[in-house]
Amino acid sequence: xxxxxxxxxxxxxxxxxxxxxxxxxxxxxxxxxxxxxxxxxxxxxxxxxxxxxxxxxxxxxxxxxxxxxxxxxxxxxxxxxxxxxxxxxxxxxxxxxxxxxxxxxxxxxxxxxxxxxxxxxxxxxxxxxxxxxxxxxxxxxxxxxxxxxxxxxxxxxxxxxxxxxxxxxxxxxxxxxxxxxxxxxxxxxxxxxxxxxxxxxxxxxxxxxxxxxxxxxxxxxxxxxxx
Numbered sequence: 187x188x189x190x191x192x193x194x195x196x197x198x199x200x201x202x203x204x205x206x207x208x209x210x211x212x213x214x215x216x217x218x219x220x221x222x223x224x225x226x227x228x229x230x231x232x233x234x235x236x237x238x239x240x241x242x243x244x245x246x247x248x249x250x251x252x253x254x255x256x257x258x259x260x261x262x263x264x265x266x267x268x269x270x271x272x273x274x275x276x277x278x279x280x281x282x283x284x285x286x287x288x289x290x291x292x293x294x295x296x297x298x299x300x301x302x303x304x305x306x307x308x309x310x311x312x313x314x315x316x317x318x319x320x321x322x323x324x325x326x327x328x329x330x331x332x333x334x335x336x337x338x339x340x341x342x343x344x345x346x347x348x349x350x351x352x353x354x355x356x357x358x359x360x361x362x363x364x365x366x367x368x369x370x371x372x373x374x375x376x377x378x379x380x381x382x383x384x385x386x387x388x389x390x391x392x393x394x395x396x397x398x399x400x401x402x403x404x405x406x407x408x409x410x411x412x413x
Contacts, residue, residue: 187226187229187254187255187393187397188226189393189394189397189398190226190253190254190397190398190400190401190402191213191224191225191226192398193397193398193399193401193402194217194224194401194402194405195213195224196402197217197218197402197405197406198213198215198216198217198222198224199215199216199217200215200216201215202214202215202224203215207240207244208236208240210225210226210228210237210240211225211226212224212225212240212241212245213225214245217405217409218405218406218409218410219409220409220412222409223241223245223247225237225241227252227254227359227363228359229358229359230335230358230359231276231333231334231335231358231359231361231362232335232362233359234252234359234362234363235362235363235365235366238250238362238363238366238367239366239370242366242367242370242372243370247372248372248373249301249304249372249373249374249375250363250367250372250373250374250375251304251308251374251375251376251377251405251408252359252360252363252374252375252376252377253377253378253379253400253401253404253405254357254359254377254378254379254397254401255357255378255379255380255381255382255389255392255393255397256269256331256355256356256357256378256379256380256381257338257343257355257356257357257380257381257382257383257384257389258343258354258355258380258382258383259332259343259346259347259350259353259354259355259356260327260329260347260352260353260354260355261347262325262327263325263327263354263355263380264324264325264380265380265381265382265383265388265392266320266322266323266324266379266380266396267324267325267326267327267379267380268312268315268316268324268325268326268327268377268378268379268380268400268404269326269327269328269329269331269354269355269377269378269379269380270305270308270309270312270326270327270328270375270376270377270378271300271305271328271329271330271331271355271360271364271375271376271377271378272299272300272302272305272328272329272330273297273298273299273300273329273330273331274297274298274300274330274331274332274333274360274361274364274376275288275296275297275298275330275331275332275333275350275353275361276288276290276296276333276334276361276362276365277332277333277334277346277349277350277356278334278335278336279296290365292365292369293365293368293369297330298361298364298365298368299364299368300364300373300374300375300376301367301373301374301375303373304373304374304375305328305375305376307375307408307411307412308375308377308404308408309326309328310407310411311404311405311406311407311408311411312326312377312404312407313326314407315400315403315404315407319399319403320399320400320403321399327354329352329353329354330350330352330353330354331353331354331355331356331357331360331361331376331378332346332350332353332355332356332357332361333356333357333358333359333360333361333362334356334358335358336358337358337386338356338384339384339386340383340384340385341384342384343356343383343384355378355380357378360376360378363376364376375408377404379392379396379397379400379401381393381396381397
């Protein structure tokens, strides 16, 4: 979202070149010594799939990193924690009886893995950010992130806990990014800061106060670790 993009753009070495494509503004430049493209991914799986496809096909990116907020699902996950996805599920995908519930037909799998090396960099970057700059006591965990095209309130999150006992966070985009990247053979990492537990007011407050700091701080450390 805009506060996250603005925080990342402020770290570019000079004003990035902006290009408008299919209703999206892509910002190209040098970020912490690396050629980079920054863009608002969009809300929902269709929007983010289109954005990810453009990044890979038009801009030939070598890695995709999605950063943003998410609702907490795991009982041990709290506001301000960071979840780095090791795998993702479309929690609203159900093509039964043709395919098993949650399975992506084109991939023959329900759980979509992120790139282990890039996700490892993200975990290390988030741990350093939390230790130095988060401004609160927070944890960094890796595991299952759930994606679906709806904002999940507290009652819906309780339902997710029953269906996915190992689920850590829920959001609206990550599984679509992972699916496109798997199909394209492009490494991806999905980094989610826990903004709420189904409370829309808590989400808006976290977005205004913290999301930009989290996004820029974690991306900065990830790029510093890439040769």
